[in-house]
Amino acid sequence: MDILLVEDDDLVARTIIESWPVPGDNIRLISNYKQCLRTIHSAEIDFFDGAIVDVNLPDGNGLEILRTVRRHSDIPLILISGSGSPESRATALDAGADDYVMKPFSVRELQARLTRAVTKSESIRPEVLPCxxxxxxxxxxxxxxxxxxxxxxxxxxxxxxxxxxxxxxxxxxxxxxxxxxxxxxxxxxxxxxxxxxxxxxxxxxxxxxxxxxxxxxxxxxxxxxxxxxxxxxxxxxxxxxxxxxxx
CATH class of the missing domain: 1.10.10.10 (Winged helix-like DNA-binding domain superfamily/Winged helix DNA-binding domain)
Incomplete structure (x- = not known):
């Protein structure tokens, strides 16, 4: 998979990249909000299979990135954060996040959650609901x-x-x-x-x-x-x- 990682913390970013359990996956790191917006608006976001976005960035908010992404793409996206109330996690899911993972986390678990989201995105069919x-x-x-x-x-x-x-x-x-x-x-x-x-x-x-x-x-x-x-x-x-x- 080609994965977009938006994370400003060098240690966290390095840990994810170096500990990622699938050698064939390619992770591209973006460390700030503005650069991520440029990637979204240039349609480059569509080249990725999935995205991992930190909620707390120095020059913006990961939730706003999520909302912007959802206006352009249905790419599976997981938000990560060192804090967050149940209400804020619910707001993120309402806005279109595929998952919300709290720090500290296992990189293996993060990979499994993203892989599951990508697999579901590829195989999902419209659900027939009672009217x-x-x-x-x-x-x-x-x-x-x-x-x-x-x-x-x-x-x-x-x-x-x-x-x-x-x-x-x-x-x-x-x-x-x-x-x-x-x-x-x-x-x-x-x-x-x-x-x-x-x-x-x-x-x-x-x-x-x-x-x-x-x-x-x-x-x-x-x-x-x-x-x-x-x-x-x-x-x-x-x-x-x-x-x-x-x-």
Missing amino acids: ELAIGSVRCDLTRRALLFHGKTLPLTELEARLLSELSRNPGRTCSKSQLSKHACFREYDPRDKTLEVYIARVRRKVEQLDPKSVEYIQTVRGVGYRLVPPTEGADMSNAPQPKNPR
Whole structure:
């Protein structure tokens, strides 16, 4: 693979390049924001199979690089950072990042994550989603990626729509955090990473803005995962395994 590495820390950059476990891969290093923008705008970005971008650069922000890349290319891109809240990681995924890796990291793991993103990008097919589902009295149009209630509309991000789609495939049944993370977030579940919880909370807030009663239909099954209760069954299901509804 031809890989673009945007990293201003010489030690980190040298460690990645020298420890990269695939000898045949070619890594090109760019150490600043402005040079990276020139690479993107010159269409040279399309010559790379994947990119690794540091969030914190001395003359700019890796998240802005990501947004700029996404206006020009669908190249698999992983953000790396020495810090980052679950909310900031969720924002990066919403903006189109394929993964978000915290420092310090194993170079072998970084390589595996990038290879997986490139493989998925090459093999992915458009997913056939159900057109519509119900969350209590709130309708969810997955084609438009929107929540609808009595003439009011709230948009959903792509990842939020995938989460609801995955929950709707198992109506009334618990979806584990591992299952949701794998099929909606395209990553293995890590209990230290609260991105999944952040997204569930986001979806609940949006539903609650439209209809506070309907938010009860997205239930937490403590220690396991989440479930979407079919409207015909009602939110107060006696057979729900220890439901909890934090927001």
